[in-house]
Amino acid sequence: QENSGTLPKGFVYAKEVIPKLRTDLRYYSENNFIGKPIDGYNKPKCILTKEAAQALKKVQQDFEKLGFGLLVFDAYRPQRAVNQFVKWAQDTTDTKMKNQYYPNIDKKDLFKEEYIAAKSGHSRGSTVDLTIVSLKTGHILDLGSDFDLFDKKSHVNFKNVTKNQRSIRLMLQRRMVKHGFKPHEKEWWHFTLAKEPYPDTYFDFSIE
Ligand SMILES: C[C@@H](N)C(=O)N[C@H](C)C(=O)O
């Protein structure tokens, strides 16, 4: 059971604030760009600062009126997980997930190209990676590229997506911005609360 009282002050389990929120926490699983569970993700739980969770609740409420909801891939990310990303990028022999996640870029360039950050907003607790899902059918909407595809196709303004994919990207972006989040121009799924409560702190408590 999730009890936000067990978390560091200022953090909550997002589902306590947003009961219909869906999650597919990829760094807890093997289905991510490294291909194995990531350090610090000991439970598949979505943790955010209170402020980010409250703002996200408003986005969810907007989508629920249309029969949709949010599906979160990642939220609070311990610094030890980010450290694992940095170490992994330096090991040029491990390209297990290249075809699926970074087919057109050398893994050592993922940080320079801003697809992954060595100091990530996720570790400050007010950043979230997410998409849109139909509440009725569970169908995940097609935004033109998959989560964590580190490629031009994932840039918010990539031109070669269909009209429909483009309008869904913009619909997600508009709703997130309306409720206080800033987008990332190279990753349509990544948003940071503009008025984040801990702009200079990189947390490292594990996800339990
Ligand atoms: C790794 C990806 N999901 C992501 O969140 N990238 C940004 C740039 C980050 O690491 O903060």
Ligand SMILES: [Zn+2]
């Ligand atoms: Zn992200």
